Amino acid sequence: MIEIELLEKYDAVRKCYKKSEIIFEIDHLATHYYQIISGAVKMNNYNDEGREFIQGIFYANQSFGEPPLFLDRTYPANAEAVEDSELLCISKNNFLKLITENPAISINIIEILAQRLHYKSVMAAEISTHDSEHRLLQLFDYSISYLNFKKDNNGYAIDLTRQQIGNLTGLRVETVIRTIKTLEKKGELKIINRKVYR
Amino acid sequence: MIEIELLEKYDAVRKCYKKSEIIFEIDHLATHYYQIISGAVKMNNYNDEGREFIQGIFYANQSFGEPPLFLDRTYPANAEAVEDSELLCISKNNFLKLITENPAISINIIEILAQRLHYKSVMAAEISTHDSEHRLLQLFDYSISYLNFKKDNNGYAIDLTRQQIGNLTGLRVETVIRTIKTLEKKGELKIINRKVYR
DNA sequence: ACTTATTTATGACATAGGTCATAAGGTCAC
DNA sequence: GTGACCTTATGACCTATGTCATAAATAAGT
Structure with a gap:
């Protein structure tokens, strides 16, 4: 989680999403950093028959969908509000600017990604064996x-x-x-x- | 991948592992950052019946096992050499020092974690559905x-x-x-x- | 208040993938 | 060079989980 005041210094915008509303879609390029003020968001995939897989559910004060901001890759999943939610959005450029100008924040981001990776490792082993x-x-x-x-x-x-x-x-x-x-x-x-x- | 010269400036040590040799074990605390000079390393889990799940295989110039360095958590998997390998090892303290003193490197780490997260997301959806x-x-x-x-x-x-x-x-x-x-x-x-x- | 959708629930049956047995070609260690 | 182990391979059979049908309780929307 990044301090709201800091995000707002870099022109973050508050945006509301209704339950079931799509925030971004798989295979699209990442344009923003998203942080949840209130509500909950899930990231998911659908297979050809429409079966859903939920990558994770995120709650207040958590961010989601950051990895593609740092890579030349598209989103590996969709993001959808599971409840009415208020998000803070900041454009990719402003976000990268924020990080380079605030090196301490990048440690923060590393920790967030490391946590997420930890969850994925545990669940991957679990699901497969x-x-x-x-x-x-x-x-x-x-x-x-x-x-x-x-x-x-x-x-x-x-x-x-x-x-x-x-x-x-x-x-x-x-x-x-x-x-x-x-x-x-x-x-x-x-x-x-x-x-x-x- | 972090430049070898830079790692050596922070007292990185070269270490050789024979094929099948264990580099670190699940549930242990992370003590070092590891980067592969040559060879290949897998990270894996075993279930109660001994069935293996491979989290990933890493090759020359790649690092592995970083997340727990940034978290108060133990390794979620083991690391084992799949071929005779030479690794660069640097202690946790020196590694964290390296990062704080070289902010550009942390962007590097973020990219590595983001890539790994991307792989895990794709494979998780794949394996489950x-x-x-x-x-x-x-x-x-x-x-x-x-x-x-x-x-x-x-x-x-x-x-x-x-x-x-x-x-x-x-x-x-x-x-x-x-x-x-x-x-x-x-x-x-x-x-x-x-x-x-x- | 009434309709519609979601969630929990249970039974009967189907099947993808697992399990077990067996074997032959390769590779490695000593 | 030979014994041990690993890798690829194939057949017969099994089982955990999926599929499909059906339904009641609850929640949500108008």
Whole structure:
């Protein structure tokens, strides 16, 4: 996260997106740096049959879609608001200017990319070599450790729909529903009022 | 890649690793920055049954395992030499010093991480939503575009064993062998003397 | 309030890819 | 040079997960 005041010094603009609205599309060139003020954004891919894969979900104070700003490549995925969201947008040129003029910020960016890479490494190994139960638990525990998932008296609330869980782990909804039930029977998590707690 | 002279100014040390030798292990803290002078290194994970997943293979002039240097986290995977290799190693402290004293280098690091993130995004979507034929072609085409795979008169040589291909895509060797044969029949690639060309 | 869409749920059945067994050609170590 | 191991290969069979159909509970939109 970059300080809002600093971004605004480089002409950042606030922009609102309705739920389901597309922020940018796969294979397009990157034109802006985006940081979330409020709401949530997912980055995703669709295969030829329309099956979705969610690369990640981002929340307030997080940025997303930076890598192509530094490469001569297009976006590897789409970005879409999962709730009504307010974003700070800053043009590629201004963003690169900001970084070169504020070297400390680049360490910041490195940390953000390093974190994201860490998540991708963990999930890649998970998706390729583990069964559905292991995959779900890993996703839940990772989300609890590194995202802003809240703890209440039932445990940590996994604030994701079954469909989203499936699309984050490469499983179908039905499999997620069945696996969650099995995990509940095994005592690995709780289902209260259809919500998952860990 | 960071200039060797610059690394040596910060007390980088040359170190040789035999094929199959471990460079660092999963869950350990990061102590050094590593850059390959010659040879090749893979980063991998094993599941409980010993199945391997290869996060990536790195060649001369590439670095690997940087993210945990910037985070308070351990390595998400192991690093192992796939051939006899010579590496340049520089301690975490010296490396961080190098970066802060040479702001231009941090842009360099950002680009490296951005590239790696791009690969992971593409492969993650591939592994979770596409069938084996699609996965293999994607891996081959990505490797050709972004790695140093050489073209000869048969086409681009895919310099990976069937086992490595499987461990990079989350498929078993037998499946890889069968899929490659199918792809050959479909004219998507050539098998000459057991080697794959695209 | 009423319609429409989303989310959770469950059962029956299908299949891509995994598993296991076996083998032959290559490569490496000593 | 020979034994051990790795790589490619193929067949028979199995199973975790996907697919399809159906439905009720909940949420969202007008």
